[in-house]
Amino acid sequence: MKKIYSIFLLFSVVFLTACYDDKGNYDYKDINEIKISFDGEGFLSKTFGEVLELKPTFNIDLSQNPDRYTYLWKLNDETREGWDQPTFKWKIDEVVQHGNISLEVTDKQTGVVYMERVTLEVVGVYENRCSWMILSDVGGKSQLSYFNTLEYDENADTIIASRLILDVYGIANNGAELGSGPIALQEHFREKIEWSENIVGNICVFQESGAVDLSGVSFEKEIDMVEAxxxxxxxxxxxxxxxxxxxxxxxxxxxxxxxxxxxxxxxxxxxxxxxxxxxxxxxxxxxxxxxxxxxxxxxxxxxxxxxxxxxxxxxxxxxxxxxxxxxxxxxxxxxxxxxxxxxxxxxxxxxxxxxxxxxxxxxxxxxxxxxxxxxxxxxxxxxxxxxxxxxxxxxxxxxxxxxxxxxxxxxxxxVMGLPGIPTVSTMPLSGPEYMFFAVGKDVYYMDFNNTQNPVVLYKSFNANIVAMNAESATYYGAHMAVGLENGEFYVLFIYGAKNLSEEEKVLYPKNGMAYPEEERMGRIVDIQYKQLDHWNY
Structure with missing residues (x-):
């Protein structure tokens, strides 16, 4: 019995040794599974006209053998000329809803294709969330401007990057003048044709010289309202x-x-x-x-x-x-x-x-x-x-x-404690906790949870306040825009207003109350949050 066991043990060792040696005869060391990542980016939100650049990260260094791998980038499963480099670079020239950017890396030696993708949304130049339209009077003439947040830190509630475009109407309409005697703005919507359709509301500009209706996507003029x-x-x-x-x-x-x-x-x-x-x-x-x-x-x-x-x-x-x-x-x-x-x-x-x-x-x-x-x-x-x-x-x-x-x-x-009759007031439309009032250069708030208490001074400015508009997003009324008679425009953080420090209140301009002279826009008349989601005013 011992003899049989010894023979069996010897056979097993020889067999395993043969398998181990045989493994080295194959080129398994060249079959490397490639993992692709995009520095933690799972969702990209970009604006029409921006340059999108993606530099993928790989778990192995593919540059050591550049002839072995090919690269193919696709937008919603379609590629373009030049999208065959390791780094993706595209000056965005189309609006994208429910889209994705994918990278396919092909190992020519094995024929294996590795793929990763990132979700992409591209909105129009004037379709960004947390954005306001500003109507102002510049020497009697109407001027329409647009402010939008390009990048926002939700953890710190801070605007990282923003853009203020003066005279968007003139830009969109080949230098044409909007009109004179500005009165007010109103965003309005049509119904969807399909449930998945994204509706951007038109913008009606009311003014003494005659109301006009504009495309909310481009701010191009559609009709004079008298034609309606x-x-x-x-x-x-x-x-x-x-x-x-x-x-x-x-x-x-x-x-x-x-x-x-x-x-x-x-x-x-x-x-x-x-x-x-x-x-x-x-x-x-x-x-x-x-x-x-x-x-x-x-x-x-x-x-x-x-x-x-x-x-x-x-x-x-x-x-x-x-x-x-x-x-x-x-x-x-x-x-x-x-x-x-x-x-x-x-x-x-x-x-x-x-x-x-x-x-x-x-x-x-x-x-x-x-x-x-x-x-x-x-x-x-x-x-x-x-x-x-x-x-x-x-x-x-x-x-x-x-x-x-x-x-x-x-x-x-x-409403107790106001030093005078408020000329402007506003409140977030979504589950509001506060109402804000402007008296002269000062903004006060009333706490709906403590309506028996006097109003509280929230922020003071260097000129009279002539327009205020709280964010009307249906899910998070956290911001309020303020316009002054000297043409200055501010964005304030107002969520949990009673608990905020002075440093937390002003989000724009980033340097607090030092307003850039080149961004003044005459006398501000009206400010309206750009809704973007088919709610109607």
């Missing part, structure tokens, strides 16, 4: 258009007297289809045209609401305009339907609030919509009591869609 009226003329001479609401099926604009004009569109997937009617709108059940009206800016989306709110300054009440419907009476077809709201909700104490159907004795200073769905959806009304000059903030929460708003709750709070 029946017959290509206004209902009467001397009309100056002011902002309204651009809904899916019904658009409404105002004139300088606060009268309302509407159009019912045949299609909701085309900007400026069909024509505004010449007949000014009345409230449902009334015969006299409405006057001194203000359409309240805020989120509009038909599948969320189906209506937008209007303040009737002549009768000091809150109304709403419906997006459209198949059950309208025949005489309402082609016009926006404007309806009354009740004084308050079923559970409100009418003696503790300012009734929405009768705000007599109060002057409306500012109205804005907030939120994007119940329970954080509604209208904020900043009102001055005429007899006492006290300032009140009334927040009205709504629910309901399809053109049928229901008042859930009204909260009325006195």
């Amino acid at each position: 009226f029946d017959g290509g003329v206004y209902p009467k001479e001397g009309i100056v258009l002011h902002p309204g609401t651009f809904m899916d099926w019904v658009d409404v604009v105002t004139d300088q007297e606060g009268q309302l004009y509407s159009r019912l569109k045949v299609t909701s997937t085309v900007y400026n289809s069909d024509y505004f009617l010449h007949t000014p709108l009345c409230c449902e059940g009334e015969s006299e045209p409405l006057r001194n009206c203000t359409v309240i800016h805020g989120y509009y989306r038909s599948n969320r609401t189906g209506y937008n709110f209007i303040y009737d300054g002549e009768n000091k009440r809150l109304l709403y305009v419906t997006n459209g419907g198949t059950n309208w009476d025949s005489e309402l077809l082609g016009a926006g339907r404007i309806s009354k709201l009740p004084a308050c909700g079923e559970n409100d104490d009418i003696n503790a609030i300012i009734p929405l159907d009768n705000m007599k004795g109060y002057e409306l200073l500012k109205a804005t919509m907030f939120g994007f769905g119940y329970p954080n959806y509604g209208v904020a009304l900043l009102l001055k009591e005429e007899a006492t000059d006290k300032i009140f903030l009334e927040r009205v929460k709504f629910k309901g869609s399809g053109g049928n708003p229901t008042i859930v709750e009204i909260c009325k709070d006195e």
Whole structure:
């Protein structure tokens, strides 16, 4: 038995030795698995016109045998001339949605192909997130400028790189002038044709010389808004258009007297289809045209609401305009339907609030919509009591869609501690915690979690504040733009405002309050956050 075991052991050793020696007869040492990485980059967000450069990192040094490997870069599985080098360099000449850049490395000796990819998004020059449009008056002429954040450190909440482009309209329209007597800006949208389509809103510029509508992608002029009226003329001479609401099926604009004009569109997937009617709108059940009206800016989306709110300054009440419907009476077809709201909700104490159907004795200073769905959806009304000059903030929460708003709750709070009447105010539209007020050169905030406390001074500037606009992104209202009468533009960080140090508040310009002289833009008139995601104002 021992003899048999010894023979078996000897055979095993000889066999294993033969296998080990045999392994060296093959060129296994030349078969190296290549791993490709892009310095931790998994997602790239770039802007049209930028130069994209990618230098891949390999787990082995391929440069020692350069003739052995080939390189092929692809954009969404398509390559171009010159994309066959180890380093990828491309001056971006197209907008890319849901894209990727891939690198294929082929080992010519073995025929094995190794591949890695990185997700890529390329937006237009004027499509960056955390960006604002600035309308200013330069010697009586309108100037449209654009600020955008190119790189943002989310951990430190710091703008690393940004860009301010003065006179984007002139750049986009071969040096043409925009107009004169700037009034306001309004971004508006059309419906998507396909669910995956990315919609960039058009920009309507309201000015004394005549409103114009611009492409939100390029800022090229599309039409003079007078062309959007029946017959290509206004209902009467001397009309100056002011902002309204651009809904899916019904658009409404105002004139300088606060009268309302509407159009019912045949299609909701085309900007400026069909024509505004010449007949000014009345409230449902009334015969006299409405006057001194203000359409309240805020989120509009038909599948969320189906209506937008209007303040009737002549009768000091809150109304709403419906997006459209198949059950309208025949005489309402082609016009926006404007309806009354009740004084308050079923559970409100009418003696503790300012009734929405009768705000007599109060002057409306500012109205804005907030939120994007119940329970954080509604209208904020900043009102001055005429007899006492006290300032009140009334927040009205709504629910309901399809053109049928229901008042859930009204909260009325006195705004205490302001040194004067605020000329400008704003609040983030997404789940706001604060409202900001400008009095002279100073910005104050009211904490919605402590409405019984006086306002708090947030930031002081070196000139009067004439425009403010908080970020209206639906997920993170962390930034606010401020414009001064001397043409200076600032971006402030406002998330958790009460807990921020002075050093954390100013994000732009990067050197704090030392403003670059070459970036002044006349007298700023209006600032609007560039929404980019198919929400409507």
